[in-house]
Amino acid sequence: MKKIISLFLAVSMMLSVFIPAYAIETEESVHNADECTNIPVIIVRGMDFGGLYVDYGTENERSAINTDAGMIIKGVLKAIGTGIVKFNLDEVVDGVIEIVNDIFKNFSMDENGDSLYNVDVPKYPESADNYDNLRTGEGFEYGMVRTCIETFGEGHTYYVNYDWRLDPYVVADDIHAAVETAIKNTGHDKVNIVCCSMGGIMTVAYLTEYGYEKVNRCLFMSSTFCGAQVASDLMVGKVDIAPENLYNYLKYTVSDNNVLSSLIDILNFFGGFDVLTKLTDYILENYKEEIYDDAIIPIFGRMLTLWGLTQPEDYENAIDYVLGGRTAKNAGFLKRTDALQDMMKNRTALINEMIENGVGIAVVAHYDAPLAPVYENADFNGDSILETYQMSGYATVAKYGETLGDNYVTENPEYISPDRVVDLSTALFPEYTYIIKGAPHVSGSYGTDYADFLVWLLSYDGEFYAGASDEYPQFMVSDSSQSLKAFD
Template identity: 25%
Template sequence: MSDFETGDKMSKLSKKVISVILCIAVVVSTFIFFDFSGTAATPDGTDIPLIYVQGAGMPLFVKDENGEEQEVFPVKIPDGFIEKTVKDNIGIFAKAVLTQKWEEFGNVLGDALSEIYSTISLDEHAKTQNGVYLKWTWNKAKLNPKKSNGKYPTQRYTFNYDWRLDPYENADILRQYIEDVREVTGADKVAMSGRCLGSCVTMAYMEKYNAEYISDYILYASALDGATQCSRCFAGNMYIDPDGVERVMYDLQLSEDDVTNQLIQSFVTVFNRTYGLDITCAAINNVLKKNYLEFMPQALRNSYGTFPGYWSMVNERDYERAKDTVFHGDGVKEKYADFINIIDNYHYNVQVKSNELLKKFADEGVNVANITKYGYQTYPVTTEADMITDNICSVYDASKGATTATIMQGFDDSYIENAKLNGTYKYISPDLQVDASTCLFPEKTWFVKNIIHRTFPKAVNRLIDAIVNNGSDFTVFSDPELPQYMLYDKEANEITPLVSENMNCDARYHVTFFDAFKKMWKCIFELIKRKFQPVEPAPEV
């Protein structure tokens, strides 16, 4: 092989690798942005008004020079942007690979992300720039105070907010919203549910203003104790897990064509089981371990590392390391001193004290409950890629302390035997994956399997309504139709008790090498057949 051919192949390989790195950097930055609701399966409602606080991801806007409104979030990657960035900087990447000095590449990556995120990024004082604003607002005079069929619809009083900002800043706005709802409805107290990042905003409100006007408080798919990807990425504690990469393929739709999608899934399984992914991931992990501080801090600061809202979802285990990572570099911590004070204030007064605060509110009569979703592995960017999650938040964090097995196997016989002996077996899920006995509120924590983090189907409103309408005495043992462990039926858009007949909805992860190998070749032959199969001529008109 000639030097020219070798160099050409190296160039193509480098382009692929740098494209992957840039794509990962962009995709990682949107891990927990999106937050969608499903459609209602049945009429719902609560006896008192419920303040329903959304998660992250509400659209953001600016006015252009002509005064026209332009949407700036979700961010849009310009056509050809990644290809051009790769082409312009292939030499810098190759140099980094050869010398193992990644600072220059870090500057390129930071500049690329800045071009995408600069409009919505906050400054070093956590203040918004460029006139970015949240379109949603409310008018007290237009808040509907009337019940519908004797109930307040569960999501009528939905509170949106600029998810980039300090949760305390949004808590101040939430306070006014609560006051307005109380005034127009005449209710002395309201119920409140915070989902995903909304759990951080609602807890900031309760820490600052107490729970005088809150009767019921529900954590729903909570990020109060952290979101795995956000924590790991900020802390630089990332590891690409080969088995996790294989499994996550079965949670993704990488092609609109089912056969192509199945081919990708089965190929990745075969590639991993023949140790191909081990080699690839080992090379990436070597760079992540040795060189993360050289190329990621600036990229983080130029994208979502300037959002206090995201910092509220960095867990206690990673928090201090995350600050050292994101604000790495000469004079950086000094420049961001105000920003660090803001995120520290939330972290140490809300997240760290949240268990203590929740117990206090419960003792004062607030009906505190938790709804946690599960049935998915996390994105494979951690050594714990087999943890049980809703794809974003671990069950341990979201439920405030549940003990879990792994996504691939349940608790072993000795664990089950011990649970039977110590009286905690009643808290173990039918699929033997979750033990709620170690939760902060074991009898007030429900789990719904088969719901990924970014979807919030209104079928769950039935459970939310029951918790609010029945008060503190309502537990996971009160209603056989709403037990501690439930399953979300996507086709029927309903939640039903989790039982042995329906609990294996995560069987997609349990693919044998032989089955994947057969599937791969079946898909290949199907695609070949399509390519050479004669196309029927259109009938003459």
């Protein structure tokens, strides 16, 4: 008996010594953070307008945008039919508003700014290499994710997808979860955050709510970290279609097609855009209020993201225009919009504090493309989606197609682009801001120069400021295939 007990004890002792040792050894052979110089990357994507689903993950799952062709055709026929028969534009506008509501009904938020319907998005809680579609991405954020997986190794890349209508403070919780998972899985104590487009304001919310202690670098790529003029204009009723803006945008859209491009020039020569915009002006003059009351406000009015993107100088006007003022009924909602405006007000101080405490910051903004010609300030220079003014952190930027002029005086000649279109002197973080002429919105497609630039931003092991490498100077030129060269 004694023999058996002592044998049992001996075996237990051996097991207790060897099993944990063995367990630790296997874990270390997979990844030892002390010996690894690859810092995990969190990619916070931009707005995926068509990426929302009703009853996501159930058998009833369907796109939140209702594009049932039968419904749309029926609506259009009804609108045009009754309008023409009765010779009445009111009927046409009513019909169009009805169709728009049918298409976007699922986007609606409740009066507190939360989703009215059961809408969600695909989420990626594990490291990105666990998902086939993320390992094989090509363009935009997907290309970035693939580049990061291949460059920094498995388990080092995390992708944050979110419902872009939501309060950025709600999305901040998802970013926090990704940061914590990355740290837990890899054993590293910090992450690099790459926030793209709408991901900018979401990341500002994360940094505000959870701090920057776990952030090594933060890259603001074509981002909304300073809001967006298009959202601001929408919220104060500055909807407008100007002939020059329409012409510029169409020319840009068809720039690869000589025939269409010439047709647009001919149309412009004969005043076609003036005629066209006289019609839209007439519609806006007579129906803007109705369009806002019955379509824009019910669909977009309570999206907290848009309230965060609204520029401070437009904010109170937006409250009057969209909500009818600071009424008691709106108090709950306004508490949240006020919080977002405060967050954006404190953003500059927060990022400066991050820089002082050793967090690497890069702001990357593009220009030389016109914007969607549907709002008053669509004559701003941009990257066809967002305005360079906000993406760059408020650089001084000439209107699209113009320069700042020969008489323009900059505070610092080093900070003006060689074509005198962008002056970084007025930007919030000029030392850390890159300006790239001609690059598309959220570049970084797989296999491009721009992807190499992204890798450099994430891995460069030296003093981190714009232009730290001769290869990637502060002012660069790109083309649509995202090649990069110095602009001088």
